Amino acid sequence: GENVEQHPSTLSVQEGDSAVIKCTYSDSASNYFPWYKQELGKGPQLIIDIRSNVGEKKDQRIAVTLNKTAKHFSLHITETQPEDSAVYFCAASNGRGYSTLTFGKGTMLLVSP
């Protein structure tokens, strides 16, 4: 089955810096890659997603890039703010039959004022 590796497990940045979280996947058939943000005491919330026919997608301060050849995708957050502090999860779906999401182990992002 699909395996998703996520790095780093923790990331500390100063407010205003950029943050990058990287994920790799194993199944070359995977074609849908969402990113979720989980705040303390809450359920994960989708922040951005990308499909395999697109190399990059941007939404304000958040961007995701996908390299299908290398089987990796990354989340980029610019001008970080303290409210960006949370756990971020990447996931992959292989589009076979009733495909399901395989999640990475998560990255705890801490943005210091």
Next chain:
Amino acid sequence: DSGVTQTPKHLITATGQRVTLRCSPRSGDLSVYWYQQSLDQGLQFLIQYYNGEERAKGNILERFSAQQFPDLHSELNLSSLELGDSALYFCASSVEGWEETQYFGPGTRLLVL
């Protein structure tokens, strides 16, 4: 607020017992997913239902079962509970269940003593 509700919020029980977790999806969503979140395993997909029918199965133990009712709410039954079953259990829903945004509920925190 994602529109997905889960009850109860917290549950404390003893080993060997059985519990039922309940989930109500967002209005209009036909697909319900159950996930288990623990510190060492991250977010693990358990099972998916679509319009009352089981659609996909993940790492769900035989002691666990789920169902989706005609009104589309879902229940996850956990029996013969073990200490290792202590975790956060999330329900998510989506419209069709095909590589689209999954909306997560706030979760049920289960503690098995």
